[in-house]
Amino acid sequence: GAGVSQSPSNKVTEKGKDVELRCDPISGHTALYWYRQRLGQGLEFLIYFQGNSAPDKSGLPSDRFSAERTGESVSTLTIQRTQQEDSAVYLCASSLRRNSGRSYNEQFFGPGTRLTVL
Amino acid sequence: GQNIDQPTEMTATEGAIVQINCTYQTSGFNGLFWYQQHAGEAPTFLSYNVLDGLEEKGRFSSFLSRSKGYSYLLLKELQMKDSASYLCAAADSNYQLIWGAGTKLIIKP
Numbered sequence: 001g002a003g004v005s006q007s008p009s010n011k012v013t014e015k016g017k018d019v020e021l022r023c024d025p026i027s028g029h030t031a032l033y034w035y036r037q038r039l040g041q042g043l044e045f046l047i048y049f050q051g052n053s054a055p056d057k058s059g060l061p062s063d064r065f066s067a068e069r070t071g072e073s074v075s076t077l078t079i080q081r082t083q084q085e086d087s088a089v090y091l092c093a094s095s096l097r098r099n100s101g102r103s104y105n106e107q108f109f110g111p112g113t114r115l116t117v118l
Numbered sequence: 119g120q121n122i123d124q125p126t127e128m129t130a131t132e133g134a135i136v137q138i139n140c141t142y143q144t145s146g147f148n149g150l151f152w153y154q155q156h157a158g159e160a161p162t163f164l165s166y167n168v169l170d171g172l173e174e175k176g177r178f179s180s181f182l183s184r185s186k187g188y189s190y191l192l193l194k195e196l197q198m199k200d201s202a203s204y205l206c207a208a209a210d211s212n213y214q215l216i217w218g219a220g221t222k223l224i225i226k227p
Binding site: 004037040041043044045048056060106107109110111112 | 214
């Protein structure tokens with residue numbers, strides 16, 4: 001389909017290991033977001049990419065978290081030295097661009113990656 | 119600080135009407151979104167309000183009062199498939215979405 005895809009869908013890892021999560025946005029969408037959602041909780045903003053501009057990293061919880069995006073394509077979220085509190089669903093969303101002025105741009109979400117840190 | 123409040127859980131009967139409230143406090147305001155999230159699935163967009171008033175879209179309507187920092191989502195003629203979590207999110211001055219924890223709606227026959 002033409003939606004946002006994420007891989008892997010599930011990841012189980014041991015505490016202390018590094019993990020890499022991947023997001024393929026909808027073609028043509030310049031804005032890409034990463035969120036974390038813990039069980040029964042709302043979405044926690046992590047990082048935002050807009051085209052070739054510097055990313056908004058204000059939501060990253062620690063320096064163990066980093067993300068990259070090349071142009072307007074695939075993004076990877078890397079968590080180093082995973083901890084048990086990192087266990088959550090990591091959601092990626094894309095939109096045509098970030099909202100501005102009177103226009104809004106709906107965010108389309110991928111199915112998420114469920115990360116379990118043992 | 120920035121904050122979104124919505125009830126944790128609500129229960130309603132099939133065929134009835136339910137109103138899910140959301141209050142927000144943000145640094146600047148650029149609109150209010152409602153998303154639906156079925157268990158184990160990704161959120162999907164329902165509505166966007168930036169001006170005061172009621173926006174109707176089929177069985178779902180969304181209301182906004184900017185002066186009160188308040189919105190609600192109204193669901194009519196409830197169906198079992200409406201059982202889901204409903205997420206309220208407000209866009210701040212930087213157009214970053216601040217998300218509520220979601221309201222889990224349980225529909226009973």
